[in-house]
Amino acid sequence: MSGTQRNRPANRRNTTISRRTALSSAAAAGAVGLSGISAASAMPRISFPATRLQDGEPKPGGTLRYGLSTDPSNFEPHVSTGGASGNLKLMVYSTLLCYNADNQLVGDLAEEFGWVDDTTFQLKIREGVIFHDGSDLTVDDVVFSLKRIQNPETAATNAPYFDNVTDIVAGDGNTVNLTFSVPFAAFPFILADNESLIVSQSWIESGVDPKTTMMGSGPFTFVERLPGISITLNKNPNYFHSGLPYLDSIVYQPMADDPTRVTALRGSSVDFIDYVPYTQMDIIEEDPNLTFASDSETGFGWLGFVHDWDPVSDVNIRKAFALGMDREKMVQTAFAGHGSPITGGLIPEGMIGHSPDLEGTYAPDYEQAKSLLTDAGMNPLEIDMLSTSTYSVISRPAEAAQAELEQANINTNLQLQEWLTFRQSVADAAFPVHVWGTAISYGDPDFLWQMLHSKGTYAAWFHFADEKLDALLDEGRVSTDEALRNEIYHDVEARTLEILPWSYLIRRTQGEAMAAKVKGYTHLPSWNQITLREVWLED
């Protein structure tokens, strides 16, 4: 019986992937094979380790009952409605690239892939892949899907990453070529994303509503949905990875209430749950019949400012905020220790740009914070702060932050709005300060572009722009030299801490829990659960 596997610091050291290992295993997995490409510089280095559970011999058969944290709003393949539904779609559709159990980027629908030159990305599409309706998956479907993402009418989540793609064409030998106007080293990660699914052109064009039904080339086929009750997927007998999946079917059962979901797992009404609430993490770890697979690197919270709103337009006031919080204590109060403070840079260990020297920049210093306030003539400071009541992983740090800031004479009037109103308020910049959280979306520091660049989404909310950051981020995106990128992103982190577009708060542990009989699952950071296709049930 396998014990619990957790991402303790000790393990982390063991599984940190060195640059050499990463690239060699990427090569071994057949990542690159196209002529004329220098693998060493082309492939972005993978960051976080994965948590793999020890197994045995896979056994086919069985149904996995999955207690899902949200009832998916819809099945639209290119528009995100949350991590939970994203993972579900990933079981029915396929992506061009994906992560393997070592958290390496490998080809899925793409047999081979790589940069032909700095601005041309080429993929060789696997032959013999069949959609669930029996039709063949061709390069035309790939081109159609990528163009659908680009199409503004789709309002696709990943559309912004395709802004610099000038051309998508099918080429000889079952290839697809993407031409960029500027280099974009981290682009391959986007192709492994939950919302970069490959759909059948003829199916979409036949007029079906992809929001209410799914038809892809993935390990499972969509059988039926009973809204609010269950979504059933069956094994795809013609899956292009022969032998997979082992399971006969997966039945997703939405259970939004945290205690209910955990009780269902502990009472064996379900075999697998996602988003384990922190209150139950210890209980699950101590239970010999359950396994907890998690990471503590990717989920994080931040405190955001609207930069043209006095007094937070003054960088010293923002510094007072950053100094006025004991993040260690916040980890305790918000997550009972299941997390870690972010007193320096955001980029975690293992990723390009990780900057341990910046650690402790914002160790708590209430006195310093208060004196900054006094200098600005605002001691004490009264200010409105916004967060959301809908997700406790966001509201708890917000409440913890509020209590902390009081110690620094910053008295926040915390308003918790429900999710939609909250997002609207943030978009409308209705509050000078807000507390939010998300997860690092992919294993390259380029993820910061969307958050810090003046043309990114977050800058629009923060009314923020910094030329230096823009320049650094643009350079980092197009650069292909790893050592250079390390430096660039270190500077990005340093600059962020210096001018404080936002202030990082704490990381949280997030993960899945399952019955001991569920084998073969690997927890990947962020929201990707592609490894579900390798799961089997042991009796």
Added chain:
Amino acid sequence: MSVFVARRLATLVIQVFLVATIIFLMMRLVPGDPARAILGETASDDQVATMQDKLGLNEPMLEQYTSWLGNAAQGDLGKSIISGRSVSGDIEARIWRTLELIAISIVLSVLVAVPLGTIAAVRANRFADYFLSTLAMVGLSLPGFVVGTLLLVVFALHFQILPQTVFVSWADDPVGHMKLLILPSLTLTLSNAAVILRMMRSSMLEVVRQDYVRTARAKGVAERQVIRDHALRNAINPVVSIIGLEASTLLGGMVIVEQIFNWPGLSSLLISGVLSRDYPVVQGVVLVIAVLTILINVIVDITYGVLDPRIRMS
């Protein structure tokens, strides 16, 4: 008589129409829009605008209103903005689960409360009465979510007797379904029964003082028969109207119970619709709830009118 019924039905139509209009307006006045709900955190303003167009949210208000109303009259409540599914379809699937819970609670409450209320009345001012009346008062004073939470914590979490599990339908697993019904219907029954018990008691007390009961007693009819044949039949009238009112209160008020017990009924559909600004869903559900409530009231009124001719004249 038919004039009475016709008048009530006409009022029903007007009320439903007004309710629908108010809901339509209220939804539009709220901040937050469904386009954002669908698109996720990192959606840019452009993408949101595109989605809004796609969802028809930028049509003139009047047009949206009239087309919704027109369709609704024909039974088409539109499609959910978020999920793309038919609203009527979702309502249809869920309404039976809500009604089922309500029906069972009412049946159980009546079975428990009518006899107990009668006993309390018959033994007025003696120990049994004080005991039952106090019990009823306590049942009435504990909010549904308190009772539900306590039951859940005690039975599901602590003793693990009735664990909160995934929902199974009647058709798939009758026994499992019944087990799931127990805690939520118990929660609802507790407060329901309290109301009915008290009503029954006071109604009974009222009736027992009446002349015809005293006459029956004077004639030497056995007490039990007096109660059964004379008193009960008349005492039940106000209780009927209470039951009707309780049913309509329960319809929407099931919100908290459905939340606590993860019961996939109408209330949870309403809540998620409100939270995601899914206009068609909220409009549809509220309309259905209002129609049902009004309908129940009308039926109760008519029944009451049938039973008591004096009311018809007022």
Added chain:
Amino acid sequence: MQSLPASRDAGQESPDSSSASMVGTNPSRMRSVGKLIRSSPRISVPIVFLFLVGLISLAAPILVPHDPTALLAMPLLGPNSTYWLGTDDFGRDELSRLIYAGRVSLGVSVGAVTIAAVIGVILGLCAGFYRGVVDFIIMRSVDMMLSFPTIVLAIAMVAFLGNSIRNIIIAIALVYIPRFVRVVYGSTLTIRNAEFVEAARVVGAPGFYIMRKAILPNVAAPIFVQFSLSLGFAILVESGLSFLGLGAQPPTPSWGNMISAARPFIDQPQLLIAPSAMIGLTILALNTLGDGLRDALDPRLHGSR
């Protein structure tokens, strides 16, 4: 969900005209109030309880042993000498929060029901006195509002207006206005035909004067009963909304959100039991009071006691 006063009042709406005996000058009314309170334990006991709770709530800022929103200690400590009810999941003193929550719940309920009563009574008097078009508009609107289940209406309103104490008060007030209107309307209809009212009208007294001097005192009794009952249900609605996260915002405690927060932590049962008990006892007191008042003021049932 709880039943509503209107349902329990069905069949008992019109007050007996002998409550006209309540009309009188001030001193005698004061005496009868005192007599009223002492007349039955169902009135005196709840009043004492509510008085105490009210007093503690008012004095909360000076009374609480600790700051209810400060993170003082480790989370989830059991009851000990410093923190009599232990700490909550953020490390705040549970007892202080309990006391403060009472302040919030009672404050919201009293505020909301008072507003509802004032507006409802005025509307009910007008409808009952003037009849005609005024009656039709007001009473049809009342019917329509009553066809909405309370919680749905309150949730919709708070979702529309936003979570704040002020909006909760508005939402609850709006929901309870119709009930006051109904009660007063029924009573007004009965009284308006009484001789002394006819007399006043004949003499040419203005409508408002008649309503205030003649009718209002006579419908006072059902208003008090309704007030007490509505208070109980208002607390219920407020705590229900807080339970759902639509009520008082963190870190402000409310009995409802304290119960909701306590759910995962069953090894600290006092976190769940204390606020539940407070809600239960307070609503019980209000309901008992309402009952006692109705029985005392409505002579019809006197024979059955």
